[in-house]
Amino acid sequence: MKVFPFKISKPKDVVLIYQEDVGKNFYNKLHQHEEIQLSYILKGQGTLIVGNTINTYKQGDTIVIGGNLPHVFKSDTSTGKTSKMLSLFFTKDSLGENFFTLSEFQILKPFFNRMVRGFKIDTNTSDIEALFLQLKTSKKLERFIILLQLIRATSTKNHKKLSSFVYEKNYSLADGNRLQVVYDYTISNFRSYISLDQIADVSNMTKTSFCKYFKKRTNKTYFEFLNELRIQHACKLLREDIDQSITAVAYDSGFKNIANFNRQFKYIKGMTPSNYRELV
Numbered sequence: 644m645k646v647f648p649f650k651i652s653k654p655k656d657v658v659l660i661y662q663e664d665v666g667k668n669f670y671n672k673l674h675q676h677e678e679i680q681l682s683y684i685l686k687g688q689g690t691l692i693v694g695n696t697i698n699t700y701k702q703g704d705t706i707v708i709g710g711n712l713p714h715v716f717k718s719d720t721s722t723g724k725t726s727k728m729l730s731l732f733f734t735k736d737s738l739g740e741n742f743f744t745l746s747e748f749q750i751l752k753p754f755f756n757r758m759v760r761g762f763k764i765d766t767n768t769s770d771i772e773a774l775f776l777q778l779k780t781s782k783k784l785e786r787f788i789i790l791l792q793l794i795r796a797t798s799t800k801n802h803k804k805l806s807s808f809v810y811e812k813n814y815s816l817a818d819g820n821r822l823q824v825v826y827d828y829t830i831s832n833f834r835s836y837i838s839l840d841q842i843a844d845v846s847n848m849t850k851t852s853f854c855k856y857f858k859k860r861t862n863k864t865y866f867e868f869l870n871e872l873r874i875q876h877a878c879k880l881l882r883e884d885i886d887q888s889i890t891a892v893a894y895d896s897g898f899k900n901i902a903n904f905n906r907q908f909k910y911i912k913g914m915t916p917s918n919y920r921e922l923v
Contacts, residue, residue: 659786660732661778667714669728673823675814678732679758680708681793683768683775687726689718690875692826693761694806695861697871699879703772704765705797709758710734710812712806713822717830729775731790738787751791754798761805764797769795808862818860821846825865827856833872834897839865873897876910877904881920889916 660678662668673692688701693714696887700706700716708714718726735743735755743751764771774789774796781789828845829837842865843853857865877896880887887895893904893916908916 645911647848658733658737659783659790661786662730662732663779664730665725667720667723668718668726669726671715671717673713673715673819673826675711675713675819676732676823677710678734679710680706680730680732681797682706682708682728682730683772683789685727685729685772685775686724687718687728688722689716689726690818690830691716691805694810695808695863696806697875698763698803698805699875700763701765703768705765705768705771706761706763707754707758707797708761710803712759712761712809713814713819714761715823715826729778731786731793733777733790737790751794751798754794757804758800760807762797762802763805764800764802767800775849810860814860821856822860829869829872833876834867834874834895836897836899839870869897870907871911874908877908877916878912878919881916882923885920886912890922 667686669689682704682705684700684704684706686702688699691698691700691706691714693708694712707891716728742748743755771793774793777789778786825842825846828842839850839854843850846853846856848856854865857863857868861868873896877892880892880895881889884892889904890901895903898904898907905915908914908919912919914922
């Protein structure tokens with residue numbers, strides 16, 4: 644499957660696509676595709692933006708992204724290890740028009756309800772991993788059977804929603820490219836000070852136009868998005884480096900004072916940084 648910035652094309656006459664992504668990075672440009680994406684993270688970790696929400700992914704996660712839902716994977720390359728993701732791409736009509744609306748498949752309805760905003764399963768996934776590992780050597784018919792098994796498995800497990808908002812229209816190519824530039828700049832520079840003037844200039848818009856543009860398409864202000872990215876990074880540091888002080892974590896995450904860091908952390912995570920570190 645060839646991937647283009649923001650849009651994805653599929654091979655002709657192929658309705659169920661199996662793909663392996665292997666390397667230091669997954670495809671790290673904001674993009675969307677009409678197919679539903681059902682993926683298993685075999686190796687690696689990083690940041691995943693789906694719609695308007697910043698998430699993380701790690702080895703063992705199962706991720707489902709609905710059709711035309713903008714997303715971008717940003718692999719954590721600091722470990723120097725190879726990342727590997729196994730994916731199936733399909734539409735609701737891949738097995739025939741109205742196939743999944745038949746009464747026999749009502750048990751799968753939770754999957755299709757959840758995939759609109761995307762969802763992640765990160766516990767008890769050994770059965771899902773086993774199914775994904777069969778895909779590489781499976782024939783076409785067997786892959787369809789495995790797809791049904793995967794949808795059934797992901798319909799019955801606890802899950803976490805990946806996006807809190809879905810833009811009512813499909814993003815245009817221009818929208819996608821502009822948001823990609825904004826996301827790339829933010830992810831690369833969130834540890835430093837970013838002003839409204841800077842990010843508006845990056846987007847090639849006036850400050851007023853950019854604020855309206857970003858809020859309409861994400862249902863968040865830019866600085867709400869920026870703070871969520873910084874807090875997500877802080878959580879990673881709190882989990883992985885227990886010797887680093889909370890003050891050091893705050894500054895390393897882009898905050899200029901500890902009071903604002905504590906306030907934003909509690910607002911976003913519902914607990915203090917100290918409580919978070921104790922829980923993990």
